[in-house]
Amino acid sequence: MSAQAALPIQSHILSILVDNEPGILARIVGLFSGRGYNIESLTVAEVNNAAHLSRITIVTSGPAPVIEQIKAQLGRLVPVHNVHDLTVEGPHVARELALIKVAGSGEKRVESLRIADIFRARAVDSTIESFVFEVTGTTEKVDAFIKLMQPLGLVDVSRTGVVAISRGATPL
Amino acid sequence: MATEQREKQTMSGAELVIKALVDQGVEVIFGYPGGAVLPIYDALFKQNAIRHILVRHEQGAVHAAEGYARSTGKPGVVLVTSGPGATNAVTGLTDALLDSIPVICLTGQVATHLIGSDAFQECDTTGITRPCTKHNYLVKNAEDLARVVHEAFYVATNGRPGPVVIDLPKDVQVQQGHYTGPQNVRHKTYRPRVEGEADKIRQAVELMAKAERPIFYTGGGIINAGPKASELLRELVKLTGFPVTNTLMGLGAVSGTDKHFLGMLGMHGTWEANHAMHDCDVMINIGARFDDRITGRLNAFSPGSTKIHVDIDPSSHNKTVRADLCIVGDACRVLEQMISAWKEGGFKPNTKAVKKWWAQIDQWRARDCLHFTQGKDIIKPQYAIQRLYEKTRNRDTFITTEVGQHQMWAAQYYKFEQPNRWMTSGGLGTMGYGLPAAIGVQLGHPGKLVVDIAGEASILMNIQELGTAAQFRLPVKVFVLNNEYMGMVRQWQQLLHGGRYSQSYSESLPDFVKLAEAFHCVGLRCTNPADLDGVIDEMIKIDRPVLVDVAVDKAENCFPMVPSGAAHNEMILPDQPASAPGASVSEEGMALV
Numbered sequence: 001m002s003a004q005a006a007l008p009i010q011s012h013i014l015s016i017l018v019d020n021e022p023g024i025l026a027r028i029v030g031l032f033s034g035r036g037y038n039i040e041s042l043t044v045a046e047v048n049n050a051a052h053l054s055r056i057t058i059v060t061s062g063p064a065p066v067i068e069q070i071k072a073q074l075g076r077l078v079p080v081h082n083v084h085d086l087t088v089e090g091p092h093v094a095r096e097l098a099l100i101k102v103a104g105s106g107e108k109r110v111e112s113l114r115i116a117d118i119f120r121a122r123a124v125d126s127t128i129e130s131f132v133f134e135v136t137g138t139t140e141k142v143d144a145f146i147k148l149m150q151p152l153g154l155v156d157v158s159r160t161g162v163v164a165i166s167r168g169a170t171p172l
Numbered sequence: 173m174a175t176e177q178r179e180k181q182t183m184s185g186a187e188l189v190i191k192a193l194v195d196q197g198v199e200v201i202f203g204y205p206g207g208a209v210l211p212i213y214d215a216l217f218k219q220n221a222i223r224h225i226l227v228r229h230e231q232g233a234v235h236a237a238e239g240y241a242r243s244t245g246k247p248g249v250v251l252v253t254s255g256p257g258a259t260n261a262v263t264g265l266t267d268a269l270l271d272s273i274p275v276i277c278l279t280g281q282v283a284t285h286l287i288g289s290d291a292f293q294e295c296d297t298t299g300i301t302r303p304c305t306k307h308n309y310l311v312k313n314a315e316d317l318a319r320v321v322h323e324a325f326y327v328a329t330n331g332r333p334g335p336v337v338i339d340l341p342k343d344v345q346v347q348q349g350h351y352t353g354p355q356n357v358r359h360k361t362y363r364p365r366v367e368g369e370a371d372k373i374r375q376a377v378e379l380m381a382k383a384e385r386p387i388f389y390t391g392g393g394i395i396n397a398g399p400k401a402s403e404l405l406r407e408l409v410k411l412t413g414f415p416v417t418n419t420l421m422g423l424g425a426v427s428g429t430d431k432h433f434l435g436m437l438g439m440h441g442t443w444e445a446n447h448a449m450h451d452c453d454v455m456i457n458i459g460a461r462f463d464d465r466i467t468g469r470l471n472a473f474s475p476g477s478t479k480i481h482v483d484i485d486p487s488s489h490n491k492t493v494r495a496d497l498c499i500v501g502d503a504c505r506v507l508e509q510m511i512s513a514w515k516e517g518g519f520k521p522n523t524k525a526v527k528k529w530w531a532q533i534d535q536w537r538a539r540d541c542l543h544f545t546q547g548k549d550i551i552k553p554q555y556a557i558q559r560l561y562e563k564t565r566n567r568d569t570f571i572t573t574e575v576g577q578h579q580m581w582a583a584q585y586y587k588f589e590q591p592n593r594w595m596t597s598g599g600l601g602t603m604g605y606g607l608p609a610a611i612g613v614q615l616g617h618p619g620k621l622v623v624d625i626a627g628e629a630s631i632l633m634n635i636q637e638l639g640t641a642a643q644f645r646l647p648v649k650v651f652v653l654n655n656e657y658m659g660m661v662r663q664w665q666q667l668l669h670g671g672r673y674s675q676s677y678s679e680s681l682p683d684f685v686k687l688a689e690a691f692h693c694v695g696l697r698c699t700n701p702a703d704l705d706g707v708i709d710e711m712i713k714i715d716r717p718v719l720v721d722v723a724v725d726k727a728e729n730c731f732p733m734v735p736s737g738a739a740h741n742e743m744i745l746p747d748q749p750a751s752a753p754g755a756s757v758s759e760e761g762m763a764l765v
Binding site: 019022023026027030034065068069072073075076078079080081 | 298299302303306307308310327359360361362485486487489490491494
């Protein structure tokens with residue numbers, strides 16, 4: 001829509017509580033692809049085993065009316081309990097975990113360790129010529145760490161995508 | 173006690189399904205057997221509560237179920253086999269999704285241990301139907317069967333209605349399981365909002381009372397909310413004296429002959445309805461979704477109006493058109509609330525302004541946009557429908573249609589007095605819808621007159637269902653407006669593509685009279701305007717399925733027309749010069765459907 005093309009595009013973190021039933025992820029992902037919405041990251045895991053509930057965290061982007069439409073469309077799916085837009089609902093914590101493989105020797109290897117220390121990343125695997133670092137933080141922090149590792153022998157990156165939760169005592 | 177004991181007994185999955193259907197009040201199933209549903213067909217064989225209607229193609233089964241659902245208000249039920257049975261049902265399911273029709277579709281599936289092995293007649297039914305159903309289930313355990321069937325009926329009929337698929341692997345159909353009655357099943361999450369928020373209702377009636385140029389714009393939501401919603405809408409129209417227009421899906425919500433009714437709006441809507449929508453200051457949309465056939469070019473849609481939008485589905489709000497007051501709720505309930513808020517608040521319409529508004533509307537009406545001239549030689553399609561209307565208006569008649577010009581003419585020239593009398597494929601625009609839908613309608617209304625207004629191209633898409641009509645002695649009438657063209661395609665090619673009629677001529681047509689006879693139906697033909705009344709009388713009189721082949725003007729176009737990309741008040745009329753606004757299509761419009 002041309003009218004919406006002019007609106008600023010914003011990134012939103014959506015937290016969706018769903019019944020953990022077969023096909024639920026396909027339903028959510030199919031909705032995004034079928035209606036032409038973006039997914040920047042998606043995480044999913046069961047959060048309540050007894051009640052068979054999973055929480056899906058999706059980072060999506062679009063103009064405000066599109067984000068509203070995404071939430072309404074998600075809310076319409078039968079196995080969806082609720083949809084929360086953490087970006088607009090108030091203070092929240094958002095974190096990503098990444099595993100980053102760096103190979104090198106000599107000064108580069110030492111430098112990667114020093115930077116890992118600054119980022120509070122832990123080496124969770126080591127060989128004579130490589131490390132696997134585990135780093136947790138905001139998307140920006142993980143991005144920054146990966147960027148710094150690039151010249152130091154970055155081999156592989158595996159990251160979880162954003163998980164998020166609201167601050168304070170009340171549940172979502 | 174006896175019931176409890178019976179419920180503790182086990183039975184086969186197939187029997188569980190049938191028992192659950194019976195307890196849901198199902199009287200008729202539309203289906204087609206095959207390997208993966210044989211146990212269910214065996215269970216059907218052993219009972220008498222449910223009647224099975226054998227269709228000739230699974231698409232026909234779903235459309236028949238839709239016709240049944242739309243005319244009775246009860247969900248339609250379909251039973252098809254795995255693989256091709258399921259994929260053939262997909263068009264019907266998508267049609268039911270887009271028009272919000274409650275349908276339960278049971279599909280057979282290969283045994284659970286074979287799923288994923290590319291077994292014979294296997295397909296990923298839940299995967300394929302996920303985007304074209306409201307919800308779907310794959311049942312892997314007979315113990316879940318009764319609950320899933322009851323849940324499926326709840327989901328299909330509550331909130332915004334829609335199709336639900338239940339995929340039933342063959343081993344689950346023969347497994348033993350326990351039965352649970354519908355009273356014991358409550359859906360975990362799905363609780364659509366029915367009641368409108370009181371303060372928003374108050375705001376709505378305040379806006380209505382202040383309105384100078386109001387209009388009610390109502391759609392299929394009124395029909396889906398049940399006949400009471402139509403009664404309430406009529407009451408509210410009477411209370412306020414406001415004009416009302418209906419979408420294609422919403423025809424029959426108010427009487428087609430009521431002076432408050434401006435006719436259908438949209439791409440082939442009336443001059444007065446579209447102008448009133450464009451110039452109104454308060455628009456009250458109840459159960460319609462600002463479809464692109466209604467709005468025309470979005471940035472020119474009713475620019476000066478305050479929009480109230482009542483819809484049971486929150487995702488309909490602000491999807492394409494931003495509304496100023498969005499009310500989530502069931503159309504019937506919200507109308508009730510509006511009427512009581514209006515009465516209790518002692519609200520009165522702004523009579524002086526509304527009178528002035530009506531004077532303007534009467535000027536638009538005087539344009540007489542549906543005027544046509546019937547000559548002596550060739551039957552005008554509009555005339556054929558007008559005569560059909562005049563000949564059937566004094567009895568309770570149900571009309572279905574295929575898709576194309578004939579459908580729009582039917583919507584324009586046939587006037588409906590009651591809801592649930594008009595069954596047409598709106599959202600998906602499915603050619604081949606009308607005949608199977610008519611079969612479903614006839615089953616729900618034995619003894620009533622059911623007419624499928626068809627085109628010669630559309631009718632061929634599900635012509636095989638004449639066999640179903642013959643087998644079950646369903647005296648449906650197929651009224652074919654035969655112009656030897658895919659008329660709407662031809663019209664667009666004439667108006668938008670320089671008259672290059674690429675592939676739109678209906679070449680090598682069958683002899684429809686002989687075709688009807690070959691299917692044990694009656695075939696009639698009419699080529700002369702003077703004979704039309706007689707042929708219609710004969711069609712009505714014959715208590716058997718009849719196909720009438722009416723030869724109509726081949727070059728007739730459907731007007732008014734809002735060309736694609738034009739504003740909704742820029743309509744082409746037949747007597748307009750080509751230079752009139754809207755008569756040419758913008759480059760952007762060329763890319764729109």
